[in-house]
Amino acid sequence: MKLSSLNASDTTLVPLVKSNPDSRAPMSVPVKIVVVYHSGYGHTVKIAEAVARGAAAINGASVELIAAEKAPGRWELLDGADAIIMGAPTYMGSLSAPFKAFMDATSHLQYAEKRWEGKIAAGFTNGASRGGDKQNSLVQLMTFAAQHQMHWVNLGMNYGNNRSYTNEDILNRDSYTLGMAGQADMDQSGEMAPPSSDLRTAEFLGRRVAEVAQELSAGRAMLGRPANRGVPGGADNQDPEGRGVMASKGRQTTTRLVTA
Numbered sequence: 708m709k710l711s712s713l714n715a716s717d718t719t720l721v722p723l724v725k726s727n728p729d730s731r732a733p734m735s736v737p738v739k740i741v742v743v744y745h746s747g748y749g750h751t752v753k754i755a756e757a758v759a760r761g762a763a764a765i766n767g768a769s770v771e772l773i774a775a776e777k778a779p780g781r782w783e784l785l786d787g788a789d790a791i792i793m794g795a796p797t798y799m800g801s802l803s804a805p806f807k808a809f810m811d812a813t814s815h816l817q818y819a820e821k822r823w824e825g826k827i828a829a830g831f832t833n834g835a836s837r838g839g840d841k842q843n844s845l846v847q848l849m850t851f852a853a854q855h856q857m858h859w860v861n862l863g864m865n866y867g868n869n870r871s872y873t874n875e876d877i878l879n880r881d882s883y884t885l886g887m888a889g890q891a892d893m894d895q896s897g898e899m900a901p902p903s904s905d906l907r908t909a910e911f912l913g914r915r916v917a918e919v920a921q922e923l924s925a926g927r928a929m930l931g932r933p934a935n936r937g938v939p940g941g942a943d944n945q946d947p948e949g950r951g952v953m954a955s956k957g958r959q960t961t962t963r964l965v966t967a
Contacts, residue, residue, distance in 0.1 A: 734925070735766045735767035736767050736921035736924050736925050737767045737768075737769070737924075738767060738768050738769070738789040738790065738917060738920040738921050738924055739768075739769055739771075739787060739788045739789050739790075740759075740762045740768055740769070740770045740771070740788060740789065740790045740791075740792065740913075740916065740917055740920060741770075741771045741772075741773060741784060741785055741788040741790070741791050741792070742755050742758050742759045742762070742770065742771070742772045742773070742791075742792045742793075742794070742913075743773045743774075743775055743778050743785070743791060743792075743793050743794075743809065744772070744773075744774065744775060744793070744794045744795060744806075745774065745775040745776070745794075745795040745796070745802075745803050745805045745806040745809070746774075746795075746796065746897075747796050747798070747803055748796075748896075748897065749896060749897025749898075750796065750833050750889070750891035750897045750900060750901060751794060751795060751796045751831075751832075751833045751889075752897065753897050753901060753906060754794060754831055754833055754887065754889050754901060754905065754906065754909045755772060755794055755831070755909075756772065757906040757907070757909035757910050757913070758792055758794070758831060758887070758909045758910070758912055758913040758916075759772045759913060760910055760913065761909065761910030761911060761912065761913025761914040761915075761917070762790075762792070762913035762914065762916060762917040763913075763917075764910075764913075764914060764917075765914055765917035765918055765921070767921060768917040768920070768921070770913075770917075771784060771788075773785075775795065775805055775806045775808070775809035776805055776809075778809050778812075779809070779812050782816065782817070785817070785823075786817065786822045786823070788826065789826060789827060789920045789923075789924060789934075790826060790827035790828070790829070790860075790916050790917070790919075790920040791823065791826060791827070791828055791857070792828070792829045792830065792831070792912070792913065792916055793806075793828070793829075793830045793831075793848050793851075793852075794830055794831035794832060794833075794848075794887075795832060795844070796832065796833050796834060797832050797833070797834040797839055797840060797841045797843070797844040800840040800843050801840075801843055801844060801847060802832070802844045802847050802848070810851050813855070817855065818854060818855060819939060820936065820937075820939045821855070821856060821936055821937025821938060821939055822936055822937075823855040823856070823857055824855065824856040824857070824935070824936055824937030825856065825857070825858070825934050825935065825937070826855075826857045826858070826934075827857065827858050827860055827916060827919055827920045827923060828848075828849075828852035828855070828857035828858065828859050828860065829859065829860040829861075829886060829912060829915075829916045830844075830845055830848035830849065830852075830885070830886040830887075831886050831887035831888065831889070831909060831912060832844040832845060832848075832886070832887075832888050832889070833888070833889040833890070833891055833901060833905075834888075834889075834890060834891075835890070835891060835892060835893035836890065837881055837890055839890075841883070841888045842883070842885070842888075844888075845883065845885040845886045845888065846885065848886065849885055849886075856937050858923070860915060860916050860919050861884055861885055861886065862879065862883060862884055862885070862886055862887055862908075862911075862912055862915070863911075863912075863915050864878060864879045864884070864908070864911060865879070866879065866882035866884075867879035867880040867881065867882050867904075867908075868880040868881075868882070869882060875902065875904060876902075876903070876904050877904060878904060878907055878908045878911060879908050880904050880905070880908075886912070887905075887908055887909050887911075887912045889901040889905035889906075889908075889909065890905065891905075
């Protein structure tokens with residue numbers, strides 16, 4: 708599923724910052740964003756679609772939505788993305804098995820060759836309970852991104868429904884910060900849940916990731932530092948000191964980055 712533009716009537720988006728009528732229009736920076744997800748009962752896919760809508764609302768951002776089960780056939784698309792936003796339901800205190808299978812599949816090339824080094828990463832999850840150990844899933848996603856040497860983007864939003872005068876319609880109603888966590892009653896279908904506030908929070912995350920990806924891309928262009936793949940192998944190939952590495956014949960003595 709590809710999202711490149713949205714009509715204003717499609718959704719109500721929450722701005723990350725208040726617009727300044729005196730400032731110039733923001734520069735459009737082209738970025739590619741992939742949202743990869745697993746959905747067991749039709750709830751998490753609603754959040755994934757909302758994240759994609761939010762990202763696609765940013766001028767210059769192109770967005771692809773991929774089910775985790777199909778991702779191994781789309782490695783080229785993922786490898787070419789500026790940002791990868793990942794999400795899956797929380798089952799028994801961790802990410803769902805099909806999404807974990809996708810994570811494990813990245814070890815053969817993406818992790819081994821550090822193909823995702825320097826990319827933006829973010830995450831979301833969903834569960835039937837308010838807590839439901841969903842924090843574990845967000846930590847799992849963040850750890851996965853760190854293993855790939857990616858830059859993690861958090862939700863960037865204060866706690867939600869924690870005042871006497873707030874209610875369930877507020878953004879980030881369940882008060883997570885590492886990423887977006889939705890809640891869908893288990894006796895309701897994906898047509899009914901998660902609620903609108905969770906979907907709007909997911910849109911917020913998508914917009915935030917797209918904007919951070921543009922900032923990183925523009926900054927690299929300004930500094931003349933193009934995105935590079937990481938260095939494959941162990942830390943011995945990255946250690947600039949070399950103190951803890953035994954000298955051996957054929958070992959590279961200098962670190963070299965491979966341009967993506």
